[in-house]
Amino acid sequence: MPLKIATLDNHCTMLSDQVLEDFLRQLRGVVIRENDPAYDNSRRVWNGMIDRYPAMIVCCAETSDVMATVKFARTHNLRVSVRGGGHNVAGKAVCDQGIVIDLGRMNSVEVDPEIPSVRVQAGARLADVDEKTRPLGMAVPVGVVSRTGVAGLTLHGGLGWLLRRDGLTVDNLLAMDVVTADGTLITASATEHPELFWALRGGGGNFGVVTSFEYRLRPVTSQVWFAAVLYPYDLAQKAIAFWRDYMATAPRELSSFCVLRGKPMQAAGQKIPRQPVVAFLACYSGPFEKGEEAIRPLREWATPVADFSGPKDYHLGVQRLFDKDYPPGRCYYWDSLFFDDLDATTINCIAAHAEQCVSSLSSVNIWALGGAMNHVPPSETAFGKRDCNFMVAVEANWEEAEGAPGNIAWAVDLVDALRPASRAGVYLNFPGAAAGKLSLVKGSYDGNFAKLQSIKKRYDPDNMWRGNFNILPECDG
Ligand SMILES: Cc1cc2nc3c(=O)[nH]c(=O)nc-3n(C[C@H](O)[C@H](O)[C@H](O)COP(=O)(O)OP(=O)(O)OC[C@H]3O[C@@H](n4cnc5c(N)ncnc54)[C@H](O)[C@@H]3O)c2cc1C
Numbered sequence: 001m002p003l004k005i006a007t008l009d010n011h012c013t014m015l016s017d018q019v020l021e022d023f024l025r026q027l028r029g030v031v032i033r034e035n036d037p038a039y040d041n042s043r044r045v046w047n048g049m050i051d052r053y054p055a056m057i058v059c060c061a062e063t064s065d066v067m068a069t070v071k072f073a074r075t076h077n078l079r080v081s082v083r084g085g086g087h088n089v090a091g092k093a094v095c096d097q098g099i100v101i102d103l104g105r106m107n108s109v110e111v112d113p114e115i116p117s118v119r120v121q122a123g124a125r126l127a128d129v130d131e132k133t134r135p136l137g138m139a140v141p142v143g144v145v146s147r148t149g150v151a152g153l154t155l156h157g158g159l160g161w162l163l164r165r166d167g168l169t170v171d172n173l174l175a176m177d178v179v180t181a182d183g184t185l186i187t188a189s190a191t192e193h194p195e196l197f198w199a200l201r202g203g204g205g206n207f208g209v210v211t212s213f214e215y216r217l218r219p220v221t222s223q224v225w226f227a228a229v230l231y232p233y234d235l236a237q238k239a240i241a242f243w244r245d246y247m248a249t250a251p252r253e254l255s256s257f258c259v260l261r262g263k264p265m266q267a268a269g270q271k272i273p274r275q276p277v278v279a280f281l282a283c284y285s286g287p288f289e290k291g292e293e294a295i296r297p298l299r300e301w302a303t304p305v306a307d308f309s310g311p312k313d314y315h316l317g318v319q320r321l322f323d324k325d326y327p328p329g330r331c332y333y334w335d336s337l338f339f340d341d342l343d344a345t346t347i348n349c350i351a352a353h354a355e356q357c358v359s360s361l362s363s364v365n366i367w368a369l370g371g372a373m374n375h376v377p378p379s380e381t382a383f384g385k386r387d388c389n390f391m392v393a394v395e396a397n398w399e400e401a402e403g404a405p406g407n408i409a410w411a412v413d414l415v416d417a418l419r420p421a422s423r424a425g426v427y428l429n430f431p432g433a434a435a436g437k438l439s440l441v442k443g444s445y446d447g448n449f450a451k452l453q454s455i456k457k458r459y460d461p462d463n464m465w466r467g468n469f470n471i472l473p474e475c476d477g
Helices: 017-025 039-043 063-075 125-135 151-153 194-200 233-249 287-298 344-354 401-421 432-436 438-444 446-459
Strands: 003-005 012-017 030-033 056-059 080-083 098-103 109-112 115-119 173-179 185-189 211-216 224-232 254-261 278-283 311-315 331-339 363-368 391-398
Touching: 003 278, 003 432, 017 109, 017 438, 030 039, 030 173, 030 254, 039 056, 039 278, 039 446, 063 080, 063 173, 063 194, 080 311, 098 438, 115 125, 125 151, 151 211, 173 194, 185 331, 224 287, 233 278, 233 287, 233 344, 233 363, 254 344, 254 446, 278 287, 344 363, 344 401, 344 432
Parallel strands: 056 098, 080 098
Antiparallel strands: 003 012, 030 056, 109 115, 115 211, 173 185, 173 211, 224 278, 224 311, 254 278, 254 363, 331 391, 363 391
């Protein structure tokens, strides 16, 4: 049966059986279409709010499948999306009526202990990397939930428990293999296609399909000191101010965020008190014997309602601690803002608004940035917000799709209220309204945007990679 499929310019075309057969013959992976029993499962992403119907999902088995699919899409001018781990909240990994280039089966992780470095295929999850680096006492600085895809997280920056010591995930990249819009495979590194290497370190999926990432490894002790201290919500304002001041002088080996849960929590697997709380979470990745002291002020600030702090296995404990709180299929809307500082007005606004959340699963998480991330000049990579000291992530999380209007409105209202005091743009891994607003994407890159546009023009002049947080190619004249 001929296949009706969307084109890049939002029209539809028909692909004949012969054209499809010729394409399928080139692949080692499988193609899933609407009549396939695996279709419904394969088109789903982590966020249960996303419900898109691609014309076909190409489950790539190897890089040559990616190249063949890109050439095929290019020849027929087809709409494409790229799926790494499928965890982006905006669901950009899946497109309606087009082709999904699904990298999920390309998930090998190979460690080179000599450099030391690790080569990670683009369908891998954070847990796949942790599993291979753990025996070496090493880690890649990635995010804090182990099922997240490495690819999307890396391409938009990457914030996690080693952030202040080792920088963003992109700061630990040595090279990437990339299939460009004409279907050729190139390597981007400091010496090969250095401009593309610059752009991919924050510029997202705008420049091609990254098939593998090579990261420098960082040493991590197998046990690290982890703080998880819960205080009563009525101390929220004071707690945020204390935490802000403590993080300003804390050692860079301490990465932390402050979490506001305005409704009694239902966190999985922990004996959480049934009351609203403000929590300090922190991981100390310096010498183990110094960790208890580094987290002590966070534990002794006031009388906690619960304290789950202590030594934890970095890879199997800390990195997986929150996995159960973020199951696939639940409904999510996440937004974010960057701040140079948290003044009293901002703190009051956050504390008052977080308490009004609709769902007990929702939270506001304030990340302390700084440290190694700040030591890289903002122009060194495409990522735009290195010089900010805090990021506020607003997480609306709820169970039933019908709850969307109220839960999203809660998040949007808070972001709107905070926006005047914040820096422009968002963290594109927690994209909120940036999913459909080019001005927010532009603002996210600060002074790097014009350079990104000119690199886009060179590597993707026809804007083939547009179903993402899109950077339009620089226009002539
Ligand atoms: C539960 C949870 C926890 C999270 N925690 C953190 C955290 O601690 N720190 C943090 O920084 N972020 C965090 N995030 C955000 C996360 O980084 C983003 O959702 C990220 O996009 C996930 O990557 P992915 O590969 O799963 O995304 P996907 O949804 O597969 O892809 C998102 C987009 O990235 C691009 N893309 C993906 N793969 C490729 C590729 N190989 N080549 C080119 N473009 C590609 C495409 O444009 C795609 O649409 C978290 C997300 C979730 C759901």
